[in-house]
Amino acid sequence: MPSTPMAPHGNDPWFVHFSNLLGSAVLQPDGKSAGKLVDMVVHTGEPYPPVERLVLRAEGRRRVHLPWSDVVEVRPDALRVREGVVPSPGDPPLGPDRLSLRKEILDRQIVDVEGAKLVRVNDLQFLVAKGGLRLAHVDVGFRGLVRRMGWERAVDRAVTSVRPSSQYLRSDSLLSWKLVQPLDTAPGKVRLEVAQRALGGMHPADLAEIMEDLDRDQRAVLLERLDVETAADTLEETSPEVTAQILEEVAPERAADILEEMAPDQAADALGELSGETRRELLAAMEHPEAHEVQRLLHHDPRSAGGLMTPDRVQLQPRQTVADALAELRRRAEDLPLVYEIFLTDRSGVLVGLCTLRDLLLAPVTARLGTIAREPPVTVEVDATLRDVADAAAKYNLVSVPVVDSQGALVGMVTIDDILSEVLDGR
Amino acid sequence: MAAEPAPARPARGARWRSLLVFLSVVGPGIITANVDNDAGGITTYSLVGAGYGNKLLWTLLPITVALVVVQEMSARMGVMTGKGLADLIRENWGVKATFWVMVALLIADVGNTIAEFSGAAASLQIFSVPPWLSVPLTALAVWLLVLKGTYRSVEKVFLVACVVYLAYPISTFLAKPDWGVVLRATVTPSFEMNSGYVAMLIGTVGTTIAPWMQFYLQSAVVEKGVKPEQYHHSRLDVIVGCIITDVVAFFIIVACSATLFKAGIQVETADQAAQALAPLAGRHASWLFAFGLFNASFFAATILPLATAYYICEAFGWESGIDKKWSEAKEFYGLYTGIVVIGAGVVLIPHLPLLQIMLVTQVVNGVLLPFILVFMLLLVNDPKLMGEHRNGPWFNAIAWVTTAVMILLTGYLVVDAARKLVTGGA
Numbered sequence: 001m002p003s004t005p006m007a008p009h010g011n012d013p014w015f016v017h018f019s020n021l022l023g024s025a026v027l028q029p030d031g032k033s034a035g036k037l038v039d040m041v042v043h044t045g046e047p048y049p050p051v052e053r054l055v056l057r058a059e060g061r062r063r064v065h066l067p068w069s070d071v072v073e074v075r076p077d078a079l080r081v082r083e084g085v086v087p088s089p090g091d092p093p094l095g096p097d098r099l100s101l102r103k104e105i106l107d108r109q110i111v112d113v114e115g116a117k118l119v120r121v122n123d124l125q126f127l128v129a130k131g132g133l134r135l136a137h138v139d140v141g142f143r144g145l146v147r148r149m150g151w152e153r154a155v156d157r158a159v160t161s162v163r164p165s166s167q168y169l170r171s172d173s174l175l176s177w178k179l180v181q182p183l184d185t186a187p188g189k190v191r192l193e194v195a196q197r198a199l200g201g202m203h204p205a206d207l208a209e210i211m212e213d214l215d216r217d218q219r220a221v222l223l224e225r226l227d228v229e230t231a232a233d234t235l236e237e238t239s240p241e242v243t244a245q246i247l248e249e250v251a252p253e254r255a256a257d258i259l260e261e262m263a264p265d266q267a268a269d270a271l272g273e274l275s276g277e278t279r280r281e282l283l284a285a286m287e288h289p290e291a292h293e294v295q296r297l298l299h300h301d302p303r304s305a306g307g308l309m310t311p312d313r314v315q316l317q318p319r320q321t322v323a324d325a326l327a328e329l330r331r332r333a334e335d336l337p338l339v340y341e342i343f344l345t346d347r348s349g350v351l352v353g354l355c356t357l358r359d360l361l362l363a364p365v366t367a368r369l370g371t372i373a374r375e376p377p378v379t380v381e382v383d384a385t386l387r388d389v390a391d392a393a394a395k396y397n398l399v400s401v402p403v404v405d406s407q408g409a410l411v412g413m414v415t416i417d418d419i420l421s422e423v424l425d426g427r
Numbered sequence: 428m429a430a431e432p433a434p435a436r437p438a439r440g441a442r443w444r445s446l447l448v449f450l451s452v453v454g455p456g457i458i459t460a461n462v463d464n465d466a467g468g469i470t471t472y473s474l475v476g477a478g479y480g481n482k483l484l485w486t487l488l489p490i491t492v493a494l495v496v497v498q499e500m501s502a503r504m505g506v507m508t509g510k511g512l513a514d515l516i517r518e519n520w521g522v523k524a525t526f527w528v529m530v531a532l533l534i535a536d537v538g539n540t541i542a543e544f545s546g547a548a549a550s551l552q553i554f555s556v557p558p559w560l561s562v563p564l565t566a567l568a569v570w571l572l573v574l575k576g577t578y579r580s581v582e583k584v585f586l587v588a589c590v591v592y593l594a595y596p597i598s599t600f601l602a603k604p605d606w607g608v609v610l611r612a613t614v615t616p617s618f619e620m621n622s623g624y625v626a627m628l629i630g631t632v633g634t635t636i637a638p639w640m641q642f643y644l645q646s647a648v649v650e651k652g653v654k655p656e657q658y659h660h661s662r663l664d665v666i667v668g669c670i671i672t673d674v675v676a677f678f679i680i681v682a683c684s685a686t687l688f689k690a691g692i693q694v695e696t697a698d699q700a701a702q703a704l705a706p707l708a709g710r711h712a713s714w715l716f717a718f719g720l721f722n723a724s725f726f727a728a729t730i731l732p733l734a735t736a737y738y739i740c741e742a743f744g745w746e747s748g749i750d751k752k753w754s755e756a757k758e759f760y761g762l763y764t765g766i767v768v769i770g771a772g773v774v775l776i777p778h779l780p781l782l783q784i785m786l787v788t789q790v791v792n793g794v795l796l797p798f799i800l801v802f803m804l805l806l807v808n809d810p811k812l813m814g815e816h817r818n819g820p821w822f823n824a825i826a827w828v829t830t831a832v833m834i835l836l837t838g839y840l841v842v843d844a845a846r847k848l849v850t851g852g853a
Binding site for chain 2: 106117118145184
């Protein structure tokens with residue numbers, strides 16, 4: 001891929017940098033300048049968006065714009081337009097799926113979907129083919145910065161004379177337009193189907209890290225481009241403060257949909273950060289069973305066993321069989337968090353024993369759970385502190401610590417992953 | 428269990444809640460204010476008090492107003508846009524403007540860091556610790572605190588350090604100044620048309636309003652995640668911070684005026700000022716002064732390199748933050764470590780022209796400040812960025828007048844310092 005502008009070879013497609021075109025004169029056939037190029041507008045409905053309009057600064061600092069159809073020739077550092085063009089005054093209106101490259105992409109932060117991180121756009125690279133200009137790559141590398149400073153040739157020469165084999169001369173950090181997500185666009189305005197699918201494939205933990213680094217508007221834009229499930233998975237990974245702030249930015253119905261998909265303990269933590277009014281509004285918009293579970297968790301201090309626990313657990317009776325337990329696990333696999341312990345309770349819900357997944361695998365399927373169960377080594381009450389819960393998990397090597405109310409009835413469990421992240425946060 | 432919604436923490440009355448909200452957003456303004464009273468600040472205020480007595484005290488009131496105006500804009504932009512100043516400059520003016528602003532900021536901040544380490548060395552010398560020991564130890568402590576401490580521990584250390592500023596008022600009260608004269612001088616402007624007086628006046632303004640503060644404050648406000656609805660708490664934090672800055676400055680000037688100026692002792696640096704206080708107000712004053720100077724230097728030496736690395740990375744899109752691994756954020760850690768090492772290393776060079784370095788720093792700060800103020804005013808008045816939170820007509824008038832005065836004063840300072848650098852005289 002050529003990194004410096006190349007002269008066109010007949011009909012071969014070639015690349016040109018935005019920085020080489022920006023600020024250069026747009027010439028008419030008689031050699032007169034129609035103005036200096038200050039911006040371009042692309043149509044994002046296609047994988048490689050074509051340039052639709054040019055924005056020029058004409059005499060007297062007036063901003064004017066032209067359609068791309070007026071362009072007759074693209075050169076590595078300039079554009080030529082047809083004779084007698086009449087530019088329209090002002091900036092072009094940006095309808096749906098239209099992006100201003102100077103205002104919304106260049107120098108802005110974007111998500112590098114493949115590298116799973118936030119980067120800043122230093123330059124853009126266009127493909128010149130069949131008389132059209134298509135946005136192909138985003139340059140996020142050091143070389144792009146040097147080019148923007150106008151020092152590319154000088155630096156290249158200096159580096160070549162010192163160390164011709166330098167990595168610098170060959171390493172252009174180009175990202176395919178298809179694998180980036182711009183963030184500084186008005187929400188809902190721009191459709192980027194390919195990149196959006198790629199975004200959904202990112203790990204929620206990576207998305208969460210990016211989310212934490214964004215400003216409010218960018219968070220809303222990014223969240224809008226995620227489907228509800230990915231959004232919920234991502235918001236489980238962000239800190240409750242950030243999650244709460246993001247939920248406030250999106251429409252209440254969508255926020256409610258996301259909260260329903262989230263693990264109830266995480267949803268409750270986020271809701272606990274919101275003002276009473278917003279919390280009531282979102283709870284009212286949520287489906288009933290999920291809202292009810294979350295409400296119960298909200299009663300507890302977020303750093304107590306009650307606040308940390310999830311009500312989703314496998315709870316069976318001693319007379320049920322191993323086969324019943326396995327069937328239950330399969331049936332509920334979707335909405336269960338980390339499962340290792342299966343809890344056995346009597347009629348009134350008091351914890352009487354537990355089996356581990358290992359016990360289930362080793363026992364015959366017809367065995368009654370009561371016969372293979374062990375004594376629960378420990379329980380914690382809902383108001384137990386994080387320290388107590390962590391101690392219990394560490395001492396008895398538990399993957400999940402059962403939480404009971406003051407009557408000894410099982411109400412939920414705290415899983416080791418939640419304990420771990422709380423302990424790490426509190427360091 | 429009951430099904431009706433009940434918050435985990437019962438409300439304890441609106442006033443208590445409002446206090447809690449204030450405390451949760453408090454910090455950036457007050458921390459910035461305390462870094463502002465760094466080694467350079469203490470030196471300048473000591474020279475003002477020792478050389479001119481109470482004559483320059485009146486400048487503190489207009490300086491406070493200017494400081495509040497400028498800092499309030501930074502905080503407001505941070506809250507409303509959610510972006511740092513470096514970020515906004517890059518997005519609005521592109522790579523070239525950003526590059527030169529960052530180069531100037533880096534030079535100025537390295538210069539400031541050198542001043543902080545020489546301040547730390549000077550203060551520890553009062554406790555008989557030689558620089559070859561104190562400077563590397565201070566640098567190591569700074570470096571470890573930021574890179575090995577967690578964010579919470581760092582913030583706690585910073586807030587405790589803020590409280591230590593009580594050392595200055597205590598030192599002043601031990602010196603027993605004539606309070607009637609002091610208060611009258613604070614509200615009565617006086618002006619002398621000689622170059623020494625003008626230079627002191629400009630030095631006082633320049634050391635109080637520095638370019639890096641606007642970057643630091645705005646980023647810190649963004650980092651805190653303050654919401655627009657909570658902005659009034661942030662504004663209060665900024666105003667309180669600015670007042671603290673100038674109250675501390677006031678006490679330093681008064682302390683030096685009541686002792687050194689009255690006794691006719693001329694000082695050249697802050698450590699001399701501290702030593703000169705010892706016979707007059709007992710050895711406690713000297714210790715307090717040295718303790719305060721060390722605290723100020725250490726505090727600023729911790730924040731300046733970190734903040735500088737942070738905005739440079741922000742501007743160029745490199746990964747930054749102390750929660751990142753070294754391999755993820757090479758530029759960030761490289762810049763941070765580089766600034767600390769240069770800052771501490773330069774102080775250790777024997778026969779170093781420290782005064783010359785300080786002059787260069789002042790010049791670069793002075794050249795940079797007008798650009799930053801104009802950038803800020805253009806940004807804060809941009810309807811697309813700020814919406815209804817733009818400056819009002821009156822605020823704008825005050826802000827532009829402040830900017831114009833700052834440009835005039837720093838312009839004079841730059842010319843004067845450049846002249847001194849060329850002629851080689853101090």
